[in-house]
Amino acid sequence: GTPAGYRILNEADLRDTLAATPAVAERLGGPADRWTITEVGDGNLNLVFIVKGAAGGLAVKQALPYVRLVGESWPLPLSRAHYEHLALTQQGRLAPGLVPAIVHHDHALALTAMELLEPHIIMRKGLVAGTVYPGFVGHITTFMARTLFFSSDLALPAAEKKEAIASFAGNHALCKITEDLIFTDPYRVAEQNRWTSPWLDATAAEIRADLDLHVAISRLKLKFLSSAEALIHGDLHTGSIMVTDTETKVIDPEFAFYGPMGFDVGAVIANLLMAYFASAGHERAPGDRAAFEGWVLSTVDRVWTEFADKFVALWRGEAAGDAYPVSLFPGEPGAARLEIERQAYMARLFQDAVGFTAAKIIRRILGLAHNIDFELIEDPKQRATCEARSLRLARTLMLETGSFTSIAAVTKAARESR
Ligand code: ADP
Ligand code: MG
Numbered sequence: 001g002t003p004a005g006y007r008i009l010n011e012a013d014l015r016d017t018l019a020a021t022p023a024v025a026e027r028l029g030g031p032a033d034r035w036t037i038t039e040v041g042d043g044n045l046n047l048v049f050i051v052k053g054a055a056g057g058l059a060v061k062q063a064l065p066y067v068r069l070v071g072e073s074w075p076l077p078l079s080r081a082h083y084e085h086l087a088l089t090q091q092g093r094l095a096p097g098l099v100p101a102i103v104h105h106d107h108a109l110a111l112t113a114m115e116l117l118e119p120h121i122i123m124r125k126g127l128v129a130g131t132v133y134p135g136f137v138g139h140i141t142t143f144m145a146r147t148l149f150f151s152s153d154l155a156l157p158a159a160e161k162k163e164a165i166a167s168f169a170g171n172h173a174l175c176k177i178t179e180d181l182i183f184t185d186p187y188r189v190a191e192q193n194r195w196t197s198p199w200l201d202a203t204a205a206e207i208r209a210d211l212d213l214h215v216a217i218s219r220l221k222l223k224f225l226s227s228a229e230a231l232i233h234g235d236l237h238t239g240s241i242m243v244t245d246t247e248t249k250v251i252d253p254e255f256a257f258y259g260p261m262g263f264d265v266g267a268v269i270a271n272l273l274m275a276y277f278a279s280a281g282h283e284r285a286p287g288d289r290a291a292f293e294g295w296v297l298s299t300v301d302r303v304w305t306e307f308a309d310k311f312v313a314l315w316r317g318e319a320a321g322d323a324y325p326v327s328l329f330p331g332e333p334g335a336a337r338l339e340i341e342r343q344a345y346m347a348r349l350f351q352d353a354v355g356f357t358a359a360k361i362i363r364r365i366l367g368l369a370h371n372i373d374f375e376l377i378e379d380p381k382q383r384a385t386c387e388a389r390s391l392r393l394a395r396t397l398m399l400e401t402g403s404f405t406s407i408a409a410v411t412k413a414a415r416e417s418r
């Protein structure tokens with residue numbers, strides 16, 4: 001059973017519930033019976049309603065006690081709405097303007113009313129259409145650098161950091177989805193796996209038999225399980241980012257917990273790389289997306305370099321945590337040595353990001369949840385060609401992670417995989 005006070009809201013019930021909430025009713029404005037309500041949830045897990053009144057609009061998200069994509073046979077705790085609300089609150093504080101503002105949260109209903117993002121669209125849809133977003137790199141690297149740095153041991157005193165880890169530790173059911181769907185199932189026979197058959201049958205079988213790859217994905221899984229480095233978004237793909245020409249907003253942090261920073265960075269890079277490999281399948285005329293494809297790869301480059309620059313700048317200027325005590329790095333020699341150590345730290349984080357990039361690509365092609373980047377390529381043979389190129393790069397990134405010492409090496413390999 002579900003907790004007291006919870007019920008799945010239909011339109012009439014939602015209208016009454018919102019009308020009884022002054023902050024919400026005021027924001028929407030006018031008589032409640034004139035509000036328009038449209039369910040738009042296109043995600044895998046939850047309900048999302050767009051509600052509009054005389055004065056303004058809201059997006060209202062309600063968690064279901066099961067996985068929407070699968071149904072009641074796959075239960076999932078409502079508490080994910082609490083963790084999403086907690087993460088949105090903290091991200092809004094750490095990275096102002098880069099997540100939707102919260103207007104109301106109802107714990108019993110597992111419901112959050114937030115700023116309606118309009119005319120923003122889901123970035124993945126824009127990428128399929130071949131749209132470039134010049135402001136994206138600046139925004140997403142600020143989001144990642146600030147949310148990751150300020151929740152890490154570089155910024156927080158140890159006691160505060162440990163309390164913060166504890167505050168998200170209960171979100172383990174969402175973590176388990178990642179542990180299974182990303183780090184395990186694509187590498188074994190699993191009922192929910194699917195791929196573009198028969199073209200990818202042989203590759204899928206190779207990946208299920210490749211013990212070197214199984215070691216590599218297991219190391220990444222261990223890192224995901226055990227490295228409570230920072231508050232990560234946990235599902236930072238291009239379907240969790242809404243954009244206009246000038247704005248970028250990160251949504252849907254229900255998978256948030258204290259995990260490895262490279263998981264978020266790798267998610268962004270992986271999804272850009274998949275947009276790049278899928279692009280050939282969306283051409284109307286040969287080469288008509290070349291400028292877009294060039295922009296995507298330069299964006300991959302800049303996502304890492306600008307993220308790293310911003311993260312290191314925060315470390316230089318705002319370190320208040322218990323890691324790297326300043327008393328151990330006195331004077332000029334201490335400062336110089338610490339600066340070298342910052343570069344070593346970023347090199348290690350880059351390795352993590354490369355590994356997680358590979359993991360995120362493989363799961364989207366061989367696992368349960370697929371991307372419209374590939375799915376909207378109608379001709380399955382052409383889709384399989386794009387997917388096979390992505391898989392080839394992903395396997396190399398995962399098996400030879402250490403040979404990728406710069407982001408330029410990754411984008412070069414991507415170019416050569418096409
Ligand atoms: P899920 O957790 O089920 O994936 P999301 O939070 O990703 O749910 O939301 C599903 C969809 O609802 C998004 O893809 C987007 O189209 C829409 N949406 C979510 N939040 C907002 C918002 N604040 N403003 C406008 N649309 C939104
Ligand atoms: Mg979503």
Ligand code: MG
Pocket residue numbers: 043044235
């Ligand atoms: Mg999702």
Ligand code: MG
Pocket residue numbers: 043044045235252254
């Ligand atoms: Mg979600």
